[in-house]
Amino acid sequence: MGRAGLEAPPPSCGVTVTPGARGLQGRVGPRPQSLAFRGNPPRASSPSASARCRRRCHTMAFVTRQFMRSMSSSSTASASAKKIIVKHVTVIGGGLMGAGIAQVAAATGHTVVLVDQTEDILAKSKKGIEESLRKVAKKKFAENPKAGDEFVEKTLSTIATSTDAASVVHSTDLVVEAIVENLKVKNELFKRLDKFAAEHTIFASNTSSLQITSIANATTRQDRFGGLHFFNPVPVMKLVEVIKTPMTSQKTFESLVDFSKALGKHPVSCKDTPGFIVNRLLVPYLMEAIRLYERDSQTCGDSNLGLGFSLKGDASKEDIDTAMKLGAGYPMGPFELLDYVGLDTTKFIVDGWHEMDTENPLHQPSPSLNKLVAENKFGKKTGEGFYKYK
Numbered sequence: 372m373g374r375a376g377l378e379a380p381p382p383s384c385g386v387t388v389t390p391g392a393r394g395l396q397g398r399v400g401p402r403p404q405s406l407a408f409r410g411n412p413p414r415a416s417s418p419s420a421s422a423r424c425r426r427r428c429h430t431m432a433f434v435t436r437q438f439m440r441s442m443s444s445s446s447t448a449s450a451s452a453k454k455i456i457v458k459h460v461t462v463i464g465g466g467l468m469g470a471g472i473a474q475v476a477a478a479t480g481h482t483v484v485l486v487d488q489t490e491d492i493l494a495k496s497k498k499g500i501e502e503s504l505r506k507v508a509k510k511k512f513a514e515n516p517k518a519g520d521e522f523v524e525k526t527l528s529t530i531a532t533s534t535d536a537a538s539v540v541h542s543t544d545l546v547v548e549a550i551v552e553n554l555k556v557k558n559e560l561f562k563r564l565d566k567f568a569a570e571h572t573i574f575a576s577n578t579s580s581l582q583i584t585s586i587a588n589a590t591t592r593q594d595r596f597g598g599l600h601f602f603n604p605v606p607v608m609k610l611v612e613v614i615k616t617p618m619t620s621q622k623t624f625e626s627l628v629d630f631s632k633a634l635g636k637h638p639v640s641c642k643d644t645p646g647f648i649v650n651r652l653l654v655p656y657l658m659e660a661i662r663l664y665e666r667d668s669q670t671c672g673d674s675n676l677g678l679g680f681s682l683k684g685d686a687s688k689e690d691i692d693t694a695m696k697l698g699a700g701y702p703m704g705p706f707e708l709l710d711y712v713g714l715d716t717t718k719f720i721v722d723g724w725h726e727m728d729t730e731n732p733l734h735q736p737s738p739s740l741n742k743l744v745a746e747n748k749f750g751k752k753t754g755e756g757f758y759k760y761k
């Protein structure tokens with residue numbers, strides 16, 4: 372799709388708006404007669420009366436102009452205050468999270484455009500979505516495989532792909548960004564999209580650790596910018612953290628909450644604080660697990676009696692994983708989870724928080740995490756992380 376013509380977006384394609392509260396209450400702006408017609412009507416016969424009349428006519432014209440202006444600015448304000456019912460979604464980033472978000476949005480009746488940097492990545496994303504949908508269909512339509520096939524085909528048909536984000540956001544209701552966890556890259560993306568997206572379009576970031584405000588600052592639509600933090604794997608995990616910055620309008624926040632519900636998710640809200648709720652608690656736990664495993668090697672038991680054994684760290688990663696699953700009831704151990712989330716993503720988060728608060732022991736960098744990332748071992752997605760995957 373060419374970019375020409377995108378500067379003038381088509382009228383609110385796919386947007387349904389509900390009347391804002393001000394509109395329902397009816398009165399917006401000042402009542403003109405309360406200023407213009409106070410007192411007795413002027414008598415046109417005497418010169419002073421006609422001068423008074425001219426003054427009053429000027430006053431009326433001025434008040435009328437002011438009223439018209441206030442009406443039009445109020446209607447602009449109330450237009451921007453209207454809740455967006457999201458029908459068309461653009462998801463930027465077709466990796467772990469973006470593919471999942473696109474899948475769930477399409478499966479719940481939204482039209483979706485999935486954007487990534489290359490056609491190869493997009494082909495891989497779509498293949499992953501299809502496989503995931505087949506699993507969903509197998510369960511959901513266990514009794515009726517034909518209906519399951521139709522569900523998969525129909526859902527896939529509502530996901531278009533593109534390698535040029537700017538060319539596809541002109542009529543979208545919502546942009547959900549799920550690209551690399553790097554503020555500069557996110558800022559560059561949103562700054563560009565801000566020029567091409569429709570006026571009503573809401574921008575949301577799926578960042579795990581960055582402040583939404585610092586991403587939104589790259590745009591001129593801070594009131595239509597919020598956080599939508601999904602969890603991995605998106606088709607399975609019920610939670611979405613909806614983030615309202617001090618600049619996010621209430622209507623934008625409500626639109627994002629409604630969208631999360633339309634996806635069948637359970638939204639919770641959180642202020643724009645690093646890590647929001649889940650990662651603020653989860654990431655220090657994951658890092659503490661790595662530190663437990665990293666601590667200096669030691670010999671336990673009595674080697675003279677042949678009972679000595681060597682431990683690298685306080686416990687092996689396998690034992691730490693088993694302990695947290697069987698002892699704490701977690702579905703995955705911390706190393707399994709780290710590999711699943713992506714070691715690159717975890718490193719971005721920890722490095723960012725460490726930079727903001729260098730003294731905090733919870734956010735100290737980890738040599739083994741750094742080493743694995745330097746070797747491009749990002750976890751499951753690259754075939755190796757703390758564990759190897761076939």
Ligand SMILES: NC(=O)c1ccc[n+]([C@@H]2O[C@H](COP(=O)([O-])OP(=O)(O)OC[C@H]3O[C@@H](n4cnc5c(N)ncnc54)[C@H](O)[C@@H]3O)[C@@H](O)[C@H]2O)c1
Nearest residue numbers: 464465466467468487488549550551552577578579603712
């Ligand atoms: N992995 C998780 O468990 C998880 C959970 C919640 C939130 N997040 C957040 O979601 C975001 C994405 O994480 P992920 O795990 O899906 O990463 P990922 O590495 O799997 O995918 C990122 C994708 O974005 C693409 N990309 C990078 N720059 C781009 C650009 N400028 N335009 C278009 N596409 C671009 C990459 O090619 C890649 O396919 C990050 O901000 C991360 O913090 C991750």
